Amino acid sequence: MKRVVIPELLDTDSGTPAEVADSLADLHGINHRFGGVDTTEAMVARVARQVNAKSLSLLEVAAGTGYVPATVQQRLCHRGLQLDVTLLDRAPSHLGNGVPAVVGDALELPFQDASFDLLSCNLFAHHLSPEELLQFAGEGLRVCRIALLINDLVRHPLHLALVYAAVPLFRSRLTRHDGPASVRRAYTPEELRALLAQTRAARVEIHRHYLYRMGVIAWKS
Numbered sequence: 001m002k003r004v005v006i007p008e009l010l011d012t013d014s015g016t017p018a019e020v021a022d023s024l025a026d027l028h029g030i031n032h033r034f035g036g037v038d039t040t041e042a043m044v045a046r047v048a049r050q051v052n053a054k055s056l057s058l059l060e061v062a063a064g065t066g067y068v069p070a071t072v073q074q075r076l077c078h079r080g081l082q083l084d085v086t087l088l089d090r091a092p093s094h095l096g097n098g099v100p101a102v103v104g105d106a107l108e109l110p111f112q113d114a115s116f117d118l119l120s121c122n123l124f125a126h127h128l129s130p131e132e133l134l135q136f137a138g139e140g141l142r143v144c145r146i147a148l149l150i151n152d153l154v155r156h157p158l159h160l161a162l163v164y165a166a167v168p169l170f171r172s173r174l175t176r177h178d179g180p181a182s183v184r185r186a187y188t189p190e191e192l193r194a195l196l197a198q199t200r201a202a203r204v205e206i207h208r209h210y211l212y213r214m215g216v217i218a219w220k221s
Contacts, residue, residue: 060088141201
């Protein structure tokens with residue numbers, strides 16, 4: 001299945017405030033039920049075990065309301081791991097309340113080198129061209145101290161069929177368009193591994209998760 005880039009409506013805020021809010025609610029449901037939260041939790045927990053850490057700082061890029069990192073933070077707290085979260089998004093209207101947040105460009109992160117232990121993104125990598133993804137990975141590895149975490153979809157024909165089957169369940173017309181478009185423009189694990197091999201990552205781990213999710217850990221050292 002060839003990668004096809006189809007513009008996504010939520011990227012350009014092509015909807016009313018109510019439609020955007022419904023689309024973000026759809027994303028919450030997708031992340032809650034179909035591996036989004038679990039994938040990020042598994043990656044953060046794996047890093048914590050590897051470096052024997054009881055606390056970690058994390059910058060979530062293209063964070064939106066911050067639902068995924070906030071939920072992971074709550075879950076890990078019960079497991080004895082403190083996760084200090086900062087959100088970054090291009091649009092202030094996307095950001096949630098009550099969490100440290102910054103408006104900025106994911107390809108030119110407004111932070112000094114090694115500002116956070118981890119830099120994470122969820123359902124963001126597939127929005128980037130290969131060249132942009134390399135630029136983002138370079139920025140992520142610059143800003144993090146330990147690892148860059150990428151949580152994203154796996155492009156696969158069966159995944160696309162499942163998303164089309166779920167389209168009637170989505171609240172927003174934006175999600176009904178963007179869901180299939182996201183799968184079509186997603187990368188495969190092999191494609192991401194080949195791209196990240198061009199970065200300064202010391203090593204790259206890619207794990208498959210529930211319902212065509214993948215978790216990518218690009219270790220800085």
